[in-house]
Amino acid sequence: MADMPDLSHLTQEERAIIEGVMMRQKQEEERENEIMRRKQDEVATLVDSIRQKSEQQKKAGVELEATCHICLKTKFADGIGHICHYCNIRCCAKCGGKVTLRNNKVIWVCIVCRKKQELLSKTGQWMNKSTSPDGMIRRQEGD
Ligand SMILES: [Zn+2]
Ligand SMILES: [Zn+2]
Numbered sequence: 001m002a003d004m005p006d007l008s009h010l011t012q013e014e015r016a017i018i019e020g021v022m023m024r025q026k027q028e029e030e031r032e033n034e035i036m037r038r039k040q041d042e043v044a045t046l047v048d049s050i051r052q053k054s055e056q057q058k059k060a061g062v063e064l065e066a067t068c069h070i071c072l073k074t075k076f077a078d079g080i081g082h083i084c085h086y087c088n089i090r091c092c093a094k095c096g097g098k099v100t101l102r103n104n105k106v107i108w109v110c111i112v113c114r115k116k117q118e119l120l121s122k123t124g125q126w127m128n129k130s131t132s133p134d135g136m137i138r139r140q141e142g143d
Contacts, residue, residue, distance in 0.1 A: 036122060043115045050112065068092035070110060084110035086117075 007015045053072050068074040068081060074092035081090045085099075085107035096110040109117070 036119065039115070039119055043112065043119065046112055046115065068095055070095035070112065082108040084108060084113055086110075086113040 005018075007018060010018070050070055054069060057072055062072075066076050066079045066081075068076070068091050069089045070091045071094065074081075074094060076090075076092065081092055082096055083090055084096060086109060089110050089112070091110045096108055097114070098106050099109045099114070100106050
């Protein structure tokens with residue numbers, strides 16, 4: 001361990017205390033990493049399942065224009081629904097929500113991007129592993 005502080009001037013007892021503290025810190029870090037890993041898995045699984053579902057629907061010839069692209073269940077009464085600010089996915093009120101930015105701008109964010117944002121705020125990394133289902137879903141722009 002290169003970053004171990006020099007503890008040679010301390011008594012054995014003091015050293016044991018410090019080492020104990022460092023050990024707990026390390027365990028704490030590992031636990032947090034584990035939580036982050038699980039959250040990342042969760043988001044990846046969610047993205048995958050949404051993509052699979054939309055592929056199935058597409059194969060079945062189901063028209064998705066007026067349907068939530070996340071749960072694929074909710075039909076939009078107004079035919080438009082809400083568009084996610086980040087991935088432009090069309091989703092229902094159950095699969096997304098309003099988010100107020102620091103500049104007081106209110107945007108709509110889908111559940112997937114919200115989870116990604118949560119991760120982003122903790123890891124500082126945007127998850128780019130999974131591509132958005134944009135390529136597979138035909139979207140009507142300009143409304
Ligand atoms: Zn939905
Ligand atoms: Zn989104």
